[in-house]
Amino acid sequence: MAKQLLLGNEAIAWGAIAAGVKVATAYPGTPSTEIFSTLAAQAKHYGFHAEWCVNEKVALEVAYGSAISGARTLVTMKQVGLNVAADPLLSGTYLGVKGGLVLVVADDPGPHSSQTEQDTRQFAGFAKVPVLDPSDPQEAMEMVIEAFDISEKYHLPVILRPTTRVCHVGQDVELPEITSRNSEVRFEKGGDWVIFPSVSLRKHGELLESLKALGQEFSTSRFNYREGQGEYAIACSGVSYHYVKEALHRLNIIDNTEILKISTPYPFPEELAAQYLKKHERLLVIEEQDPVLEDAMLRLAGKIGLHLHLSGKHDAMVPGTGELNVDLVTRAIANWSGNNIKTRQVPAKPELPLRRPILCAGCPHRASFYAIRKAAGKKSDTVFTGDIGCYTLGMMPPLSAVDTCLCMGAAITQAQGIGRAEPGRQTIAVLGDSTFFHSGITGVINAVYNQYPLTLVILDNSTTAMTGFQPHPGTGQTATGEIVAAIDLQKVLEGCGLTFIKTVDPVNLKEAVAAIKEALAYDGPAVIIMKRACINLPEVKGLAPVVINIEKCKDCGLCVTEIGCPALVMETGQKPQVLESCAGCGLCIEVCPFDAIQGGDY
Amino acid sequence: MDIIMCGVGGQGTVLTSRVVGEAAIKQGYEVRTSEIIGMAQREGPVVSQVRIGTKLHGPLIPDISADYLLGFELAEAVRNLDKLNGKGRALVNTHMVVPPTVYLGISNYPEEQLIDYLKEQTSGLILINANELAAQAGSSKAVSAVMLGAFATLCPDIDETMLLKELLARLPERVQEINTRAFRLGKEFVEGETR
Ligand code: SF4
Ligand code: SF4
Numbered sequence: 001m002a003k004q005l006l007l008g009n010e011a012i013a014w015g016a017i018a019a020g021v022k023v024a025t026a027y028p029g030t031p032s033t034e035i036f037s038t039l040a041a042q043a044k045h046y047g048f049h050a051e052w053c054v055n056e057k058v059a060l061e062v063a064y065g066s067a068i069s070g071a072r073t074l075v076t077m078k079q080v081g082l083n084v085a086a087d088p089l090l091s092g093t094y095l096g097v098k099g100g101l102v103l104v105v106a107d108d109p110g111p112h113s114s115q116t117e118q119d120t121r122q123f124a125g126f127a128k129v130p131v132l133d134p135s136d137p138q139e140a141m142e143m144v145i146e147a148f149d150i151s152e153k154y155h156l157p158v159i160l161r162p163t164t165r166v167c168h169v170g171q172d173v174e175l176p177e178i179t180s181r182n183s184e185v186r187f188e189k190g191g192d193w194v195i196f197p198s199v200s201l202r203k204h205g206e207l208l209e210s211l212k213a214l215g216q217e218f219s220t221s222r223f224n225y226r227e228g229q230g231e232y233a234i235a236c237s238g239v240s241y242h243y244v245k246e247a248l249h250r251l252n253i254i255d256n257t258e259i260l261k262i263s264t265p266y267p268f269p270e271e272l273a274a275q276y277l278k279k280h281e282r283l284l285v286i287e288e289q290d291p292v293l294e295d296a297m298l299r300l301a302g303k304i305g306l307h308l309h310l311s312g313k314h315d316a317m318v319p320g321t322g323e324l325n326v327d328l329v330t331r332a333i334a335n336w337s338g339n340n341i342k343t344r345q346v347p348a349k350p351e352l353p354l355r356r357p358i359l360c361a362g363c364p365h366r367a368s369f370y371a372i373r374k375a376a377g378k379k380s381d382t383v384f385t386g387d388i389g390c391y392t393l394g395m396m397p398p399l400s401a402v403d404t405c406l407c408m409g410a411a412i413t414q415a416q417g418i419g420r421a422e423p424g425r426q427t428i429a430v431l432g433d434s435t436f437f438h439s440g441i442t443g444v445i446n447a448v449y450n451q452y453p454l455t456l457v458i459l460d461n462s463t464t465a466m467t468g469f470q471p472h473p474g475t476g477q478t479a480t481g482e483i484v485a486a487i488d489l490q491k492v493l494e495g496c497g498l499t500f501i502k503t504v505d506p507v508n509l510k511e512a513v514a515a516i517k518e519a520l521a522y523d524g525p526a527v528i529i530m531k532r533a534c535i536n537l538p539e540v541k542g543l544a545p546v547v548i549n550i551e552k553c554k555d556c557g558l559c560v561t562e563i564g565c566p567a568l569v570m571e572t573g574q575k576p577q578v579l580e581s582c583a584g585c586g587l588c589i590e591v592c593p594f595d596a597i598q599g600g601d602y
Numbered sequence: 603m604d605i606i607m608c609g610v611g612g613q614g615t616v617l618t619s620r621v622v623g624e625a626a627i628k629q630g631y632e633v634r635t636s637e638i639i640g641m642a643q644r645e646g647p648v649v650s651q652v653r654i655g656t657k658l659h660g661p662l663i664p665d666i667s668a669d670y671l672l673g674f675e676l677a678e679a680v681r682n683l684d685k686l687n688g689k690g691r692a693l694v695n696t697h698m699v700v701p702p703t704v705y706l707g708i709s710n711y712p713e714e715q716l717i718d719y720l721k722e723q724t725s726g727l728i729l730i731n732a733n734e735l736a737a738q739a740g741s742s743k744a745v746s747a748v749m750l751g752a753f754a755t756l757c758p759d760i761d762e763t764m765l766l767k768e769l770l771a772r773l774p775e776r777v778q779e780i781n782t783r784a785f786r787l788g789k790e791f792v793e794g795e796t797r
Binding site for chain 2: 003004005112113136164165168169170171172239242243245246249250325326327330344346347349350351352353354355356357358360397398560561564565566568569570580
């Protein structure tokens with residue numbers, strides 16, 4: 001088959017299809033999202049089931065149910081999603097699976113788009129789940145197929161852990177052959193599927209046996225190998241493998257170095273590593289995130305009684321945070337090996353404009369945040385607890401309407417904690433529709449149950465915007481495009497026992513501000529649903545740009561400084577200007593005190 | 603061959619890197635691309651990297667080693683100039699996307715100094731107003747097509763017809779004519795500059 005440019009995420013999806021996946025589940029999260037999008041687009045053609053789940057725990061539980069029935073099952077998420085799914089993972093590993101269960105958990109060193117730099121290899125070791133660590137898209141695709149085989153052979157879930165620079169890297173990839181597999185899928189009653197203390201003890205023993213056997217098998221895996229020869233010894237994993245090779249070429253010591261590439265950090269291939277360690281007394285370990293290989297080697301050296309000089313993260317030879325790249329790796333190897341690198345001094349640059357991600361022009365969240373600020377009173381002391389989504393960007397000035405952001409759903413619960421610790425302090429919790437379905441509902445129930453006077457603003461823009469506009473239970477559309485009954489936020493909230501629920505359109509500024517004020521004054525938990533679709537949805541048509549009436553405009557600049565819409569600009573001493581990117585949302589019309597902005601009718 | 607493409611979210615750097623990558627694969631090269639997707643897309647700075655050749659390593663281009671820099675936005679070109687090697691060619695769109703921080707008085711956008719810096723630091727600089735050329739072709743959105751056309755002239759190693767074909771394959775029918783025109787305008791502009 002001809003090679004084509006595939007993203008790592010696409011390659012992983014095709015690998016799963018080739019492996020005969022029967023059920024695929026996921027919750028979106030950068031950098032993992034496109035794995036499932038690719039699968040969902042192919043589900044009908046290849047005859048498997050694919051669904052966006054409400055959150056990662058649900059996704060893994062659904063997947064686990066399929067796997068114990070004998071189906072090959074894939075579940076994808078980002079690294080912090082695994083925290084949410086930790087419960088079923090740890091128990092499921094004890095009980096095991098029948099059909100292959102592969103979790104693709106994407107890590108994000110850097111981090112580019114995540115709350116933490118947590119290392120899923122580390123998590124896998126804690127959960128006692130085998131983990132594969134691909135270095136590029138081609139390898140990731142081959143590894144998914146292998147992961148299914150391992151999972152079925154050892155009856156264990158297996159994690160594939162790509163990083164951002166595998167997920168969002170394009171490579172000329174050769175698609176695997178897709179053959180149809182006919183496996184018998186039937187849940188057998190009477191199996192070991194009930195977790196129970198005495199069962200756990202027995203299963204734990206079996207699990208350790210399996211991991212031991214698998215660790216031995218990994219010593220001969222084609223994904224783990226020694227490469228080259230020479231006095232220098234460098235062990236590496238994941239994308240760092242490529243950085244190391246390029247760095248060795250640049251330093252001109254590739255012909256004098258023996259690399260050990262470990263793609264199965266857990267269970268650790270001790271035999272393979274032991275032979276390597278016996279040959280090299282001095283070595284460097286290069287890996288992103290946590291010192292997982294480094295620790296495994298230190299342990300191994302202790303176990304077999306080797307005297308080693310092992311460099312890496314523990315002696316700060318390799319940076320302990322952030323993403324690696326060729327330059328950093330070159331520097332680390334140069335320092336460690338005593339080779340010099342040429343550096344060029346770049347002349348100082350002129351000042352560069354500060355450019356941060358911000359809400360799009362016409363984003364309904366901008367109107368919501370502006371309304372929230374107005375309702376709270378400009379100088380008020382109200383604490384705005386925020387959450388995960390595009391709307392985290394509400395923290396940027398001039399909106400500055402997000403004071404906290406912790407994890408999915410925490411806007412609602414953190415507000416309660418702040419109010420409990422500091423009675424009388426006003427809080428407003430803000431989160432999006434998809435996040436509400438993911439983990440907001442339990443927090444609302446907690447407020448109702450414990451009688452906390454919560455003021456919650458749900459930004460309902462009819463999509464999961466940040467990760468690329470996925471549907472969710474409130475949108476009435478499934479991953480594979482079926483139209484289903486949308487779950488009504490209002491009814492969910494009523495069911496949770498709320499007595500104050502109001503839906504407003506945030507660009508009707510006066511109405512929105514009045515509604516929030518009312519909610520703040522309400523005796524008991526109160527919710528405002530800000531309903532307006534994300535302007536980037538294909539069904540949403542942007543309106544014509546607004547027009548500034550130069551006669552009426554008094555150069556006050558408020559339209560620019562109050563809301564920070566990227567479509568409004570104003571040079572010093574000049575009138576504001578509307579750029580082509582204006583979506584005509586009309587928020588600035590409401591902001592202008594002199595009625596100088598027109599158009600953008602609703 | 604290493605190419606760095608930089609700009610602001612939504613300007614088309616991702617599309618452009620895929621087009622160049624796919625065209626190179628069709629010519630039998632190995633390819634690695636790298637892009638940042640997610641939060642940064644919302645008007646934030648974006649960088650796509652494309653590596654083309656045989657026996658490639660990882661996806662990230664080391665400092666001072668890109669052969670081409672395609673700057674879709676003036677300040678972003680300067681921000682990423684450290685990637686370009688001494689003999690590298692920079693193709694920079696003079697169009698500015700001024701971030702709100704400038705209007706809020708938090709930062710500055712010193713246009714002239716940025717252009718002077720580019721002129722001093724690069725031997726093979728081409729300044730192009732790609733937004734204007736795109737508008738001339740019929741839509742200010744066709745900036746990627748202008749940049750690709752211009753790049754096609756600068757870089758003889760990637761087949762020009764292949765680039766255009768791969769671009770059109772990714773665009774809806776109704777904008778193909780405009781983009782073909784934009785591609786040609788970009789190409790002619792560079793031919794005029796380098797003659
Ligand atoms: S109408 Fe005003 S606030 Fe809305 S997008 Fe246009 S310029 Fe921005
Ligand atoms: S994508 Fe939608 S929700 Fe996100 S910032 Fe842009 S308009 Fe707002």
